Structure formats: structure tokens, C-alpha cells
Amino acid sequence: MKLLLGLALGASFGAVLQLSGASSHTKITNALRLKDLTVMKLILSAIGVGLIGVHLLDALGLANMKVKDLYLPGLLVAGLIFGVGFAVTGYCPGTALAAAAEGKPDAWVTILGGLLGALVFAFMFPDVETYLLSFGQYGPVTIHESFGIQGFLLAVPLGGLCLWLAAKLPKGGAVR
């Protein structure tokens, strides 16, 4: 039952990625070049809806939260590395799967490279853990908990701000 739910949710996610242009190399590349901000509007609105929905669920005690650990120098380095791969391929790990299913051979190759990258990281992990993750560890920190307030008090206005920004952000030079 849980497997079917996963499949259904994943399929909905994949269909939305495909239909909204998030799996398009052209749309992603031009978003990162700041020439066509449609994908930025998409991401901002997704986060806006997510912030409000997830924290309202949490306030009702219905959310299964899972916050990732904060480790400071490591996360910054990781984000910088990820960004280079994102710009070179024009895909992220999820949209590469969607793009591959649309028939794009470069997305298939991105996935193969990704499988190797993940495997290499898995075997390097003991060393990475020793040198980079061993300091600057703060555990699963959230903004609202560090201020000691209810999540939705912060998430609802912030989510509204994201939605407003998403609406206000110009599309930019539309891609022909």
C-alpha cells in the first residue's frame, strides 16, 4: 500500500515537473542565466505553498517533519559543488529522471554520471566525515525553534512573501 502511494505521489511530481517546464534543459539553463525566470517563479511558489501547508499541518499535529542536520562549512561546499553540476547538466537529480523519461539521451547520461558520483561519495564518506563534518555540527536546526516560536507564525507570512515575490518577479526575456 505504501509502495503504491509512493509510486502515485512520485508520478504526480514527475508529471508536474514535465508539464511546468522544470525538466527542460532550456528552461533551467535560461533561469540560471537569469534570462527567463519562469522556473524561479515556479520554485518560489512551490516553497510558498509548502511553507504554509506544511506548517499548518504541523500546528494541527499532522505533519511528519524530517529536518536535515546543519554542518556549516560542509553544507556550503556541498551547495557550491551541486550548483556547478546543476549548471553544466541543466538538470537536478529529480528533473534528470523526468527528462530521461521524455526521451532525452543527455539526461540518461546525467543519471549514469550521478550514480557514479553518489557511489564515489559513499566510499569517500568515512574521510569526509572525519575532516569536514566533524566540526560546525549543530543538528537539525530550524529558524522558528531557534527563536522559540510556533512554526506557522513565521511560515505563513514567509510563505505569503514567497508567493508575492513569485507573482511580482518578471518573467524576463521570454524564451522563444
Next chain:
Amino acid sequence: MTNDAEPVAPIIPWWAGGLGIGLVLIIAVALVQPIGVSTQYVVLDGVLLHEIFPDVASQSSYLAAAAGGWTLATYEFFFVVGIPIGAFLASLATKRFTTRLVPREWIHRFGSMPGRRLVWSFIGGFILLFGARFGGGCTSGHMISGVSQLAVSSLIFSGALFVSAIVTARWLYGDWGKR
């Protein structure tokens, strides 16, 4: 099929896409847990490696922890398997399935040689997942799920990711210096 045949314009507007992704996240958080993709690359690696070289796979505590029990029959893996299925059906339904080899922006900048695009896609994919595993998440796990939970780790990862991706893309496609 020529490269120009690749349909680019989205079928649904940005706000419908944002609403759709947001709703998937909300349903996932209500029923199971926040969404995530990149861990499943490690899980597939681990299960495949365990099939071929069980000893080598077991040596890595990281693989063993990610692919608990060396099985793919998990909610998390099935979520990730669903993504290409949904995208495939959506592209068929909207007649946008295309086997174009080199994307348009890449051709404009680097020419239409398939080999070059494929080699860099492989290298880029390697960097992408290496970074994602290093950071413990990707666009879905950190940017969508993490930021929505107000996680500090996810805000930092997402900020670094965007700065790096924008600088790299503008450099790669020669946008600096021309207005």
C-alpha cells in the same frame, strides 16, 4: 527528429506547477515524510553493488545505512521510480516526447556534436550527485522540503547552490561582459 523539434514552452503556468509541487509535498508530509530524491541514487548503487560484489558493498557503512536491507521495495524508492513514469505519461499525453540529443542552448554555445554534450552531461551528473550526497539532499529534499520546514541547513545549501549555479551558467554560456 531535428533538435529544433524540441518543444520548450510549458503546458501549465508557473503558479499551477508551484501549486502542484507544493501539494505533493503537503500530502507526502501528512501521510509519510517530506519528499527527497538523491538518496535513492545511493540506494540503487548499493543494491546493484550488493548483487554483484556483496562484500564490497557491505564494507561501506554509508551504503549499508542508505540501502537498509539491500532492497528497492521501499516507499522512498517507489516515489523516485514514479517520477519518470509520471513525466513519461505527461510527455506522451502532450506529444512532447523527443529524443533530441543536444539541447538548443548548448548547440548555440558549443555546437551540435553529441559526444561533447554527452561527456559533459556525465561529468556534470557526477558533480551533481556528489554535491547532493555531500549536502545530504538535492533540489527536492533541501530546497522544496527543507526550506518549507524552515530548516537552516536547507536555506544555506539552497543559497550556495543558486549562487554557484548562476555564476557557472553565466560563465559557461558567455553571459558575463555582454549586456
